[in-house]
Amino acid sequence: MLDLGMMVDLAHASDKTTDDVLALAEPRGAPVINTHAARGSCLAIERNISDVNAARIAKLGGTIGVTIFDHMVVDVPQSEQWAGYVAGSCDDVIAHWNT
Numbered sequence: 001m002l003d004l005g006m007m008v009d010l011a012h013a014s015d016k017t018t019d020d021v022l023a024l025a026e027p028r029g030a031p032v033i034n035t036h037a038a039r040g041s042c043l044a045i046e047r048n049i050s051d052v053n054a055a056r057i058a059k060l061g062g063t064i065g066v067t068i069f070d071h072m073v074v075d076v077p078q079s080e081q082w083a084g085y086v087a088g089s090c091d092d093v094i095a096h097w098n099t
Contacts, residue, residue, distance in 0.1 A: 002030040011035040035065035
């Protein structure tokens, strides 16, 4: 698929499968996508990719989905909140992805 220029979505892949696909994609410079958010900004469950793999996908020019469901976004550190920050709004998502 990578050799044909097809984008691979790793959204429901395990950590092992994600690592394996990225190991194939990186030497080719082939971007991949993951339509779920990274664990650092959301719940640390395997459904969400690790921050390390999110960075690997971004480095390849791939795409990472961002969740906006309030029950999936974990507490925003005080250091990432700005003047006018509104907890429980889209500001939570923006703050996490700014880190």
